[in-house]
Amino acid sequence: MIQPKNTGELGMEVRKPASVExxxxxxxxxAQARAAIFPFGNDSKRHIGFTPSKMGLRLNTLNLNRLVDxxxxxxxxxxxxxxSMKLLRGILAKEGQCLPVDDPCPDQSTLGGMLAVNxxxxxxxxxxxxxxxxxxxxxxxxxxxxxxxxxxVVKNVAGYDFCKLHTGALGTLxxxxxxxxxxxxxxxxxxxxxxxxxxxDLEPALDLxxxxxxxxxxxxxLNQAAVRHLKPDSSNASKDWTLLIGFEHNxxxxxxxxxxxxxxxxxxxxxxxxxxxxxxxxxxxxxLARFQAAPxxxxxxxxxxxxxxxxxxxxxxxxxxxxxxxxxxxxxGSGILFGHVPGALPFAEVHRGIQSLLExxxxxxxxxxxxxxxxxxxxxxxxxxxxxxxxFLMRKVKESLDPMGLFNxxxxxxxx
Amino acid sequence: MKPLFDKLExxxxxxxxxxASSELLVYECDGFTIEKNKPDxxxxxxxxQEVAEIVRAxxxxxxxxxxxxxxxxxxxxxxxxxxxxxxxLARMKKILEVxxxxxxALVEPxxxxxxxxxxxxxxGYHFAPDPSSQGACTIGGNVATNSGGPHTLxxxxxxxxxxxxxxxxxxxxxxRTGGPIEDNPGYDLTGVIVGSxxxxxxxxxxxxxxxxxxxxxxxxxxxxxxxxxxTNTISEIIGAGIIPGALEMLDQMILGALEEAFHFGFPLDAxxxxxxxxxxxxAGLDEEAxxxxxxxxxxxxxxxxxxxxxxxxxxxxxxRKQAFGAVGRLAPSFCTQDxxxxxxMLPHILREIQRIGKKYDTRICNVFHxxxxxxxxxLLFDERDPEQVKRVLAASHEILDECxxxxxxxxxxxxxxxxxxxxxxxxxxxxxxxxxxxxxxAFNPRNNCSPHKMLPTSGACVETTRAGRMAAL
Numbered sequence: 001m002i003q004p005k006n007t008g009e010l011g012m013e014v015r016k017p018a019s020v021e022x023x024x025x026x027x028x029x030x031a032q033a034r035a036a037i038f039p040f041g042n043d044s045k046r047h048i049g050f051t052p053s054k055m056g057l058r059l060n061t062l063n064l065n066r067l068v069d070x071x072x073x074x075x076x077x078x079x080x081x082x083x084s085m086k087l088l089r090g091i092l093a094k095e096g097q098c099l100p101v102d103d104p105c106p107d108q109s110t111l112g113g114m115l116a117v118n119x120x121x122x123x124x125x126x127x128x129x130x131x132x133x134x135x136x137x138x139x140x141x142x143x144x145x146x147x148x149x150x151x152x153v154v155k156n157v158a159g160y161d162f163c164k165l166h167t168g169a170l171g172t173l174x175x176x177x178x179x180x181x182x183x184x185x186x187x188x189x190x191x192x193x194x195x196x197x198x199x200x201d202l203e204p205a206l207d208l209x210x211x212x213x214x215x216x217x218x219x220x221x222l223n224q225a226a227v228r229h230l231k232p233d234s235s236n237a238s239k240d241w242t243l244l245i246g247f248e249h250n251x252x253x254x255x256x257x258x259x260x261x262x263x264x265x266x267x268x269x270x271x272x273x274x275x276x277x278x279x280x281x282x283x284x285x286x287x288l289a290r291f292q293a294a295p296x297x298x299x300x301x302x303x304x305x306x307x308x309x310x311x312x313x314x315x316x317x318x319x320x321x322x323x324x325x326x327x328x329x330x331x332x333g334s335g336i337l338f339g340h341v342p343g344a345l346p347f348a349e350v351h352r353g354i355q356s357l358l359e360x361x362x363x364x365x366x367x368x369x370x371x372x373x374x375x376x377x378x379x380x381x382x383x384x385x386x387x388x389x390x391x392f393l394m395r396k397v398k399e400s401l402d403p404m405g406l407f408n409x410x411x412x413x414x415x416x
Numbered sequence: 417m418k419p420l421f422d423k424l425e426x427x428x429x430x431x432x433x434x435x436a437s438s439e440l441l442v443y444e445c446d447g448f449t450i451e452k453n454k455p456d457x458x459x460x461x462x463x464x465q466e467v468a469e470i471v472r473a474x475x476x477x478x479x480x481x482x483x484x485x486x487x488x489x490x491x492x493x494x495x496x497x498x499x500x501x502x503x504x505l506a507r508m509k510k511i512l513e514v515x516x517x518x519x520x521a522l523v524e525p526x527x528x529x530x531x532x533x534x535x536x537x538x539x540g541y542h543f544a545p546d547p548s549s550q551g552a553c554t555i556g557g558n559v560a561t562n563s564g565g566p567h568t569l570x571x572x573x574x575x576x577x578x579x580x581x582x583x584x585x586x587x588x589x590x591x592r593t594g595g596p597i598e599d600n601p602g603y604d605l606t607g608v609i610v611g612s613x614x615x616x617x618x619x620x621x622x623x624x625x626x627x628x629x630x631x632x633x634x635x636x637x638x639x640x641x642x643x644x645x646x647t648n649t650i651s652e653i654i655g656a657g658i659i660p661g662a663l664e665m666l667d668q669m670i671l672g673a674l675e676e677a678f679h680f681g682f683p684l685d686a687x688x689x690x691x692x693x694x695x696x697x698x699a700g701l702d703e704e705a706x707x708x709x710x711x712x713x714x715x716x717x718x719x720x721x722x723x724x725x726x727x728x729x730x731x732x733x734x735x736r737k738q739a740f741g742a743v744g745r746l747a748p749s750f751c752t753q754d755x756x757x758x759x760x761m762l763p764h765i766l767r768e769i770q771r772i773g774k775k776y777d778t779r780i781c782n783v784f785h786x787x788x789x790x791x792x793x794x795l796l797f798d799e800r801d802p803e804q805v806k807r808v809l810a811a812s813h814e815i816l817d818e819c820x821x822x823x824x825x826x827x828x829x830x831x832x833x834x835x836x837x838x839x840x841x842x843x844x845x846x847x848x849x850x851x852x853x854x855x856x857x858a859f860n861p862r863n864n865c866s867p868h869k870m871l872p873t874s875g876a877c878v879e880t881t882r883a884g885r886m887a888a889l
Binding site: 306 | 515585592593595631697700704756788823824840844847850870
């Protein structure tokens with residue numbers, strides 16, 4: 001298995017500030033010394049992006065983990081960004097609330113890391129993505145000063161929305177130090193509907209779910225290899241595809257949706273639906289969330305394709321054909337697909353397959369990025385996909401906010 | 417200016433330019449009428465290319481420019497401070513594409529918000545942001561101000577529904593950010609363009625997410641003796657884990673005006689009413705409505721009525737959304753504020769508003785998005801009387817200062833515009849504002865696109881020459 005390590009950062013000095021002031025001071029000194037800053041928490045996302053372009057300090061955020069304010073009745077929470085997601089979930093659960101964003105590394109993620117990478121999972125279809133929940137942000141800038149944007153109220157349009165800009169910026173615009181999130185009540189009930197499909201049924205099934213009278217919060221598909229990877233003993237492993245439809249709502253609405261969907265699937269596809277009820281569905285939700293960050297031990301690379309939802313069936317099939325035995329998952333309602341390139345393929349073949357998928361995704365106005373691969377493959381694989389025509393503007397934003405290239409230099413799109 | 421006018425006319429052709437002083441009056445302000453300033457010219461492009469050429473011409477002549485939609489904004493966002501060219505997007509009003517299978521649509525900026533929703537109605541979809549002005553406001557304007565509306569409590573604000581934009585940058589170049597497909601690699605430029613109040617360029621196309629219509633609604637009208645009872649109800653509904661589609665409050669003064677205008681049957685002796693709407697699937701919806709009713713009654717509601725037909729629900733929402741129009745019955749002029757407080761501070765801020773109204777001898781009525789903590793005190797006055805104008809401004813500022821003091825914001829959905837520039841240094845430190853200026857410089861380095869908006873001229877201090885405000889005073 002590829003270790004999630006980034007050789008470029010190995011051997012760098014590590015600092016673990018105990019306060020925002022101390023973090024600011026470290027950054028200020030690094031800026032003076034023209035060294036770079038590489039923020040990290042538990043290192044669960046270090047494999048993402050290019051190898052750093054220069055040396056510097058690794059700045060550990062785990063001590064910046066304070067719960068600042070949690071007025072549960074206002075359904076907002078303010079925390080320092082180094083807080084572990086596990087701890088945050090626990091705090092919210094005590095008040096019957098949650099952040100309805102899936103976490104691919106639920107035992108390791110920090111909130112700051114989730115934000116930097118813009119982690120999302122199956123629930124994005126129904127509940128939106130992480131960016132939709134960030135209402136306030138504090139960031140230590142290139143001068144070592146903590147600056148803020150947004151606020152602590154759920155609706156606020158004063159000033160530019162830096163919350164969106166930093167979400168998914170891979171920490172290249174500053175060190176996220178504090179975050180205010182909008183949270184939601186934990187749904188009263190949930191269930192997962194599971195349907196086994198043959199290849200020819202895949203597209204009609206996704207079309208059917210698109211028009212369903214129900215309101216799923218997640219629509220995922222897994223191929224055989226993915227089902228075997230996640231749950232080797234699964235009864236659906238004999239089918240070409242497994243369709244998993246998640247519901248979260250009050251008990252009555254979940255029950256009605258399960259029945260309605262069953263009937264729709266029976267009528268439209270002549271297939272039976274297995275419903276995994278609340279309580280037993282948790283493991284499936286978690287597996288679906290973890291898939292993207294949990295390649296099989298022998299996998300050589302993990303890629304993500306983003307296309308229009310209507311093209312998911314075609315691209316899922318295409319991946320299957322390009323890389324036989326490649327575990328494939330798609331968040332079908334959102335047009336997001338993940339594949340783990342199986343082991344034993346020579347680099348040339350992996351490269352050819354990835355390039356071919358990227359070209360096809362581009363022709364469909366989509367893209368392909370690499371989440372995980374051998375460090376020395378990064379020079380040749382399209383780590384951040386094909387450049388888009390707003391790249392020059394991204395460069396201007398980077399130059400304006402981090403002119404010295406202090407934060408995570410070289411790792412993000414176009415080696416920004 | 418003649419050479420500029422000639423150049424602009426050569427770009428857009430005859431009949432797409434306004435230069436006559438009397439006609440320019442229409443463009444001297446938006447819904448915030450306290451500050452006014454005429455542009456030198458208004459130009460009406462029809463294509464992206466024309467917008468780009470106009471912007472390049474403005475650059476060549478060294479003249480500032482500012483995009484404008486329907487002008488329904490309420491904070492002076494499209495006020496042409498210092499004159500210049502207003503680029504009206506009113507003629508770019510095509511719905512270019514609606515892709516139901518992929519749940520997105522591509523629209524030009526002059527498309528009226530409600531047109532898009534009406535267009536999609538037969539297919540069971542809508543555009544979720546529904547500002548009260550949705551019958552007039554444009555999607556370009558919604559993007560500029562990151563508009564909200566009554567249903568944002570459950571469905572989110574504009575930025576949650578924008579997938580990408582085509583933007584004419586202030587140097588005249590054209591760029592596309594985001595697009596119909598999610599998760600494009602790189603910075604979320606779209607996310608920061610939304611709500612930038614026209615200071616990053618002119619958005620000429622927008623990819624919006626479209627949302628399936630709820631199958632059913634339960635719309636409840638709770639009648640309360642006091643504002644406190646109503647606000648406690650709001651707090652308890654949210655605390656019980658129910659997220660209604662909308663949770664709106666109207667106070668006694670506005671009820672009188674609305675009743676006169678719409679004859680809905682509002683109880684005129686009530687201290688406040690709440691419009692409480694749950695929507696979604698039919699299954700479980702009645703139970704939700706019952707829980708809300710019980711909470712309202714527990715908190716002293718003397719009556720909870722349920723709209724028993726679509727027509728009644730429509731009339732109720734019409735009354736709510738046109739409340740601002742009905743205010744015309746109460747006074748010749750009004751100024752609507754847009755503060756936000758943590759929901760739990762609603763009872764406090766409403767008491768403060770009452771106190772401040774008395775202090776400045778100004779009548780203030782309230783109709784607002786209670787579920788979001790987004791207050792809209794409407795200050796009534798006569799703009800012909802400079803004394804009243806002064807008092808209204810002072811009262812507004814005191815209300816907004818109190819919103820900041822209790823941890824809120826001075827604008828939930830209307831924007832900073834010119835009206836609230838003075839508040840930016842109260843909300844943000846010089847360093848915070850410095851970062852905002854740095855970000856603006858990435859898009860708009862010469863600050864020639866919507867100048868004097870949102871940010872004070874230097875990070876720390878507020879602009880001191882305010883032609884519009886001086887004129888009004």
